[in-house]
């Protein structure tokens with residue numbers, strides 16, 4: 062992972078603007094991993110993608126994260142402050158734990174199922190549906206590459222061309238196997254309400270979080286560029302190469318007349 066300059070980050074923000082959070086994540090990763098195409102990055106497992114986005118977030122804005130949630134029991138608004146290390150699974154995971162296209166095998170209930178881990182392209186393909194079970198079914202349909210029922214009446218086992226419907230216990234086992242192999246894909250925060258002591262887990266999506274932060278940063282930095290360029294006539298690229306401290310120093314001089 063390479064570091065991004067302010068110019069490069071602003072360019073990435075511009076490229077990603079108006080796109081889905083999935084696409085925005087890929088644009089960001091393409092900026093820090095120029096050796097990979099967008100298509101290749103789209104095939105990284107969701108856990109690997111999110112592990113890289115967490116590392117990128119640390120490099121851009123530090124390791125402290127903030128958010129707001131609502132207690133599902135008493136509806137109290139709760140401000141959250143946590144660290145990247147609180148939600149990171151394992152080491153920094155910039156390198157893949159499971160290589161792209163690695164086929165995993167699960168044998169259970171007389172079935173032998175081969176599958177790969179869900180990736181960003183899969184999530185994008187199923188994004189339209191609001192039904193969780195339907196989304197899970199679509200996702201599995203994309204990721205399961207073969208199903209063999211080893212208790213077939215004839216022979217040692219015949220490939221089942223249409224993998225659905227699979228027994229629910231088998232589906233649960235596949236999902237559990239995917240979650241274990243790609244744990245960062247389902248990042249959760251353990252929360253407790255200071256008012257009613259209710260405890261629950263909340264999903265944290267680094268792709269959406271980071272896209273929002275970069276959007277806020279871009280709007281802030283564009284205002285600074287606007288203020289300085291208007292007065293001094295400096296070029297955008299020149300203003301962006303200044304340190305934030307120097308930009309602020311000039312802006313304070315302007316404010317003080």
Ligand SMILES: [Zn+2]
Nearest residue numbers: 132135254257
């Ligand atoms: Zn509460």
